[in-house]
Amino acid sequence: MDPKLLELQMLIESLEKIQGRGTELISYYIPANYDLAKVLEHLSYEYSTAQNIKDKTTRQNVSDAIAKIINYLKGFKKIPDNGLVIFCGNISSELGKTDIRLWALEPPEPLNIRLYRCDSRFVVDPLKDYLEPKQIYGLIVLDRGEASIGILKGNRIIVLENKESWVPGKIRAGGQSSVRFQRLIEQDVHEWLKYISDKARMYFDKYIENGNLVGILVGGPGPLKEKFVKEDYLPYYLKQKILGVYDTGYSNEHGLKELIEKAKDILKKTQYIREIELVKMFFEHIGKNTGLAIYGFDDVKRALEMGAVDVVLISEDYKENLKEILELAKQNKSDVEIISKDHPEGEQFSNFKIGAILRFRIY
Missing domain, CATH: 3.30.1330.30 (Ribosomal protein L30/S12)
Incomplete structure (x- = not known):
């Protein structure tokens, strides 16, 4: 993990532990390259509005926090390229005591939201998005009896579905019965592969839409995985994302882990x-x-x-x-x-x- 992201994670964790009295904690998200003059104008308006707060202590603490933010921003010539996030407020847990603290950071990527809020807790959810890994790998392991679908996201394998199939095992009947049963089994296999494809679309489409799906890895203990990949079960936009097909001993969660181990040359740059x-x-x-x-x-x-x-x-x-x-x-x-x-x-x-x-x- 990038040390900057680790520092961000630690900051988020510390801010989440803070609870203010009333609505005294200010969270201010300022977008990339936003006009600093407009920010200061807005804060002056909020300062005036704060004078209408009925509770004397809350009114004073909110006013002091806004004044502290204004004073901090006077040291800037412009808002940083990625924007600016400021948290400020009275963090003292003792009634009657005041401890106005301010935290400020430039996000690791451009900020595209503007938010100002006074609450009993700091608003940190928008920052958590920066901690989410951007690159996602789709994982599918399958055979006639079972299939698992998951994703590799950062340093974690997330199992999205594990399903046992309805395809029957080997048959012992002979003659015409054998041929008829074989056709039924082939139809079951076809429906099974369609089911896996539909589930893959359901789970992976959102990562295609946001551009985060780097590729798909397919594995399994038998030859069915080749049929799944070569024939038109997956739609073209997912099929072209397939990076490799690998033999694995399992088609469950262990198979997903084995798939990643087999594909480590492709995944060598992943967390x-x-x-x-x-x-x-x-x-x-x-x-x-x-x-x-x-x-x-x-x-x-x-x-x-x-x-x-x-x-x-x-x-x-x-x-x-x-x-x-x-x-x-x-x-x-x-x-x-x-x-x-x-x-x-x-x-x-x-x-x-x-x-x-x-x-x-x-x-």
Whole structure:
């Protein structure tokens, strides 16, 4: 994960914990390249309006927050290229005490909404959209007995559907009965593949529409996957998105994971595969005692201060001292990766909590 996105995630989490008294917390989303003069004019209007608030304490706190925002914006010549998001208000939980705080950030991508709101909580949902992975891979594994459809989104496999088929197994009848039953089975297989195609369209179309579907991977333990791909079950716009067809041992959730492992050459730039490869490298250095992998906060911090860290690995559950680690990583141009527990390697790494792969030995 980009350290900037990690910092954004941490900010969102901290803002979500804050609850104001009444409607004293201001959230202000200013679009990219919006006229700064209009922003200041709007805030002056809101300041005047705030004088009509009946509750004296709320009126004072809202007025103070708006004044703080105005004073902050006076240091700008124009709104930043990606826009500006400001949170400000009294965060004191003690009655009668005031603690007006302000947070401001330029979004990682251009902001296209304008929003001003006073509430008991900060509005952070628009920021959460920036944390969502933009690149999506469709996953389909199938055979005559079962099929699973999912997506690879960032570092997570999301299972959208797992379905057992209605296609019967092998038949023992002979003669004309055998031929008749075979035709019925072939019709069932045809309907089964149509069902999978319809479900794929239902799940993948929205990612086609927003341009996020990079490609589709298809797998399965038998030859039915080739029939599904070669014949006209999938519509053209999905068929042209197929990046590869792979043999897998399963057609369930395990099959989806196996499909990704088989297609790792295609997926090597995805977050999921990057995490797995980094954790494997980490454990390889540990196992061979090369001195190029360390773990534990104190050792990682020391290595960062020495400029020895290539990449910091942090388990998704580890929340301690993150700001300090991110700041040191930024100063020393070290990468930071958050390792999810959605794959076996990440689950194993979670026991170490934090580690690093080094540029050179420090011991």
